[in-house]
Amino acid sequence: MTNSRSTIFFTLLLITLFLLSPPAFGDSNNNNNAFLTYTCSSYDNYTANTPYANNLKQALYQLTSTAPPSGFGLTSVGDDLQNQVNALALCRGDVSPTDCKTCIQVASNEIQQQCLNKKGGSIWYDFCFLKYSNIKFFGKIDNGFRLYMWNVQEAENPTVFNEQVKNLLTSLVEQVEVTPKLYVIGEKENEGSKKLYGLVQCTRDLSTAACKKCLTDAVAELPRCCDAKIGGRVIGGSCNFRYEIYPIVDAQK
Structure with missing residues (x-):
């Protein structure tokens, strides 16, 4: 598939997801x-x-x-x-x-x-x-597909919120190198009494260095993906991250 065809498919996919399923993405029911x-x-x-x-x-x-x-x-x-x-x-x-x-x-x-x-x-x-x-892909970062998802609601103070999201996810990426499961969750104080919750994870066929690179590249997509959005995620074939203003998993409650 050429890059132009990939871009068209990706854009159509995002439009479809946005039109058909934004309420489900904002659902805080983690049992779903x-x-x-x-x-x-x-x-x-x-x-x-x-x-x-x-x-x-x-x-x-x-x-x-x-x-x-x-x-x-x-x-x-x-x-x-x-x-x-x-x-x-x-x-x-x-x-x-x-x-x-x-x-x-x-x-x-x-x-x-x-x-x-x-x-x-x-x-x-x-x-x-x-x-x-049919191709052996173990241990290699898969950049062939990346999906962006976001909450349609925007933060009241976009500049401050964007910086807090980036700081949280960056700190979680730093921790992933010393985590056997290549999975880290965390939280950060947001404006007022609110909190910001995050999650990063890699497939465990990757080395810790490859996992960190995969996640670092994904987090770099924040401005393109989720600028000022109160929730967002980037999903790929080797790693993913997510942030929300509510707990993502039970352990964060």
């Missing part, structure tokens, strides 16, 4: 495992009952078992490189193993429908992220 988006990352096709199709089903099945206990799993299925399937699943750091497994199962079923017969795809929910490909 909302669907966020998906992308099919390969033009290569496979057909039913072929080695690739069978390897894909096995890889996704393995992830439903291996990922939930720790919140992360990756697998490669198939000795033949032409038909090898590489896949990973990541659950948000606070999600229980039970909810993690349920989310991965739902994601596995949905991505096979949305990316029917495609050899690569990614899907995001609030609780989990799942990705598969």
